[in-house]
Amino acid sequence: MLDITDMHILKELTKNSRITMKELGEKVHLTGPAASARVAKLEDNGIIEGYTIKVNQVKMGCLVHAIIHIYTKSTNHQPYLSFLKEHNQFIINNYKVSGESCYLLECKFPSNEILDEFLTGLSNLVGYKLSIVINK
Amino acid sequence: MLDITDMHILKELTKNSRITMKELGEKVHLTGPAASARVAKLEDNGIIEGYTIKVNQVKMGCLVHAIIHIYTKSTNHQPYLSFLKEHNQFIINNYKVSGESCYLLECKFPSNEILDEFLTGLSNLVGYKLSIVINK
């Protein structure tokens, strides 16, 4: 399905997705149009889901990176999921997981005060355990 | 520091970072060069850290998305960190966290067998609790 050139293309686009097709072609030993055709195929296959940017969260004013283990009390998760939607500006990921907890919620907050508010609202709906990311 | 137009630019680039500066300009009510200048400034400021792609992990053959809570036994974390480096093809994130566990390790594996091998190696170095992501 994917040959070595495709893998090379994905690697280069992961490093810099705004590279020109001509430059990408040079890196993977193809001409511009050939590289472009490969990329179009990767898009059509759904291998490449999209092009995006990495934003510096700290400079954007989001200093507190929290990971919250969620233990749902009731069988109805809807109130919790609605709560997330209302606060989606802070949410990075909400994974449903097997294991000890029910969900693993990854968030970023501009301050501890706002995290505190968030947790106060959250505690009405579910049980949780909080971890704060110190380093990556 | 960042005005409403900058925020709008970041939003559009997050949705599609391969958009042309002309199109981006149209979306945020600027000309191409003006949009381009704004983006250059965001790059210089370090707000935009880079341009990348979203790759469909499942289609790439990585089906098992695991989150592993790490409890280091010894005070020397180096063996664990070296182990991660040796298996870095599976590692998405390794967060040092405050809270119950020491690290929160996010990984993707092509199969349960390979996850099993990974855990076998891991258990020589640290204690862990495993969660498998069922849904996002």
Add this chain to the structure above:
DNA sequence: TTAACTCCTTTCATAAATAAAGTCAAACCG
């Protein structure tokens, strides 16, 4: 008022993307 500054637009030369046509090699088949 004027100077300095910022941010934008306009213009234009250069560079890249894209479409179309042509090349080549491998696979298939009468």
Add this chain to the structure above:
DNA sequence: CGGTTTGACTTTATTTATGAAAGGAGTTAA
């Protein structure tokens, strides 16, 4: 064996975007 098809690539030519330079409008402050 020769001819046809197919797929992936290159080449070429046209369209389109980029990026540099010049200029204008609005703001601030001397």
